[in-house]
Amino acid sequence: MPESPGITVLVVDDQPLAREGNALVLDSAPGIRVIGEAADGHEAIRMAADLEPDIILMDVRMPGMDGIQATRGIIDRGLRSRVIVLTTFDLDEYAFGALRAGASAFLVKTATHQELVGAVRVVAGGAAIVTPRITRQLIDAYTGRDRPVATDQPLSVLSPRERDVFEAIAAGLSNSEISATLHLSPATIKTHVNRIFAKLGLRDRVHAVIFAHQLGLPIGSATDPSTLT
Known part of the structure; x- marks a missing residue:
C-alpha cells in the first residue's frame, strides 16, 4: 500500500x-x-x-x-x-x-x-483561521459597514439541530466546545458542520461567521488555531 x-x-x-x-x-x-x-x-x-x-x-x-x-x-x-x-x-x-x-x-x-x-x-x-484580534475588522471589511438585515430564510434548509450548530459556529465556538454545549459527540458535530457547509455553500468557518453576520445573527471572535478541532 x-x-x-x-x-x-x-x-x-x-x-x-x-x-x-x-x-x-x-x-x-x-x-x-x-x-x-x-x-x-x-x-x-x-x-x-x-x-x-x-x-x-x-x-x-x-x-x-x-x-x-x-x-x-x-x-x-x-x-x-x-x-x-x-x-x-x-x-x-x-x-x-x-x-x-x-x-x-x-x-x-x-x-x-x-x-x-x-x-x-x-x-x-477543514477549519479556517484569522489573526484573533482582527475578527471584528474583518467582518466589517468583508461585508461592508451597512447594517445587516436579520432574516431566517436562507437557514430554512437546515434542520433544527443544524441551526443550533450553525449559531454556535457563528458565536465562535470550536467543534469540541459545540460538542460539550449541545451534548453531542465530536463526530456528530463534525458531520453536522460538513452538512451545514454543503447546504449553505460555505467553504469554511470564516465564511460561515461572515454569512451569519450578513443575516444579522450574533457573532463571536475568531478562534486560535489550536482550538479549532
Whole structure:
C-alpha cells in the first residue's frame, strides 16, 4: 500500500528567500510535504491545477498577478486547494481582498514557524483561521459597514439541530466546545458542520461567521488555531 503523502503544500512568493524559507519550515514538519514552489500568481494557478495541493501558502503582494487575483483564479476554477495568504500587516486590505476572493485564512509574515505549521494543519483539517484580534475588522471589511438585515430564510434548509450548530459556529465556538454545549459527540458535530457547509455553500468557518453576520445573527471572535478541532 503506498504511503500517504500527508498534507501537500504549494508555496507562492515572488521573493526567493522568503519562498524557500517557508518551504523549508513546512517540509521539515511531520506530516507536511511541499510539492511545489511558484514565483507569481500565474504560476500559482497553473501549478495548483497540475499538482492539486491541499494547501496553497500565498503571498498577497506580487508583481504581475498578485495573491488576490491568483486566489480568485484558483477558487473560480473549482480547485480543491485551500488558500492561506501571508501579509505584512494584519489589517492589510490585501488580506481582506484575498478572503473575499475565497481564501480560508491569513497570517502576518511575523508569524512564528509553529504558527505557520499550525495554520497549515488547521486549514487542511477543514477549519479556517484569522489573526484573533482582527475578527471584528474583518467582518466589517468583508461585508461592508451597512447594517445587516436579520432574516431566517436562507437557514430554512437546515434542520433544527443544524441551526443550533450553525449559531454556535457563528458565536465562535470550536467543534469540541459545540460538542460539550449541545451534548453531542465530536463526530456528530463534525458531520453536522460538513452538512451545514454543503447546504449553505460555505467553504469554511470564516465564511460561515461572515454569512451569519450578513443575516444579522450574533457573532463571536475568531478562534486560535489550536482550538479549532
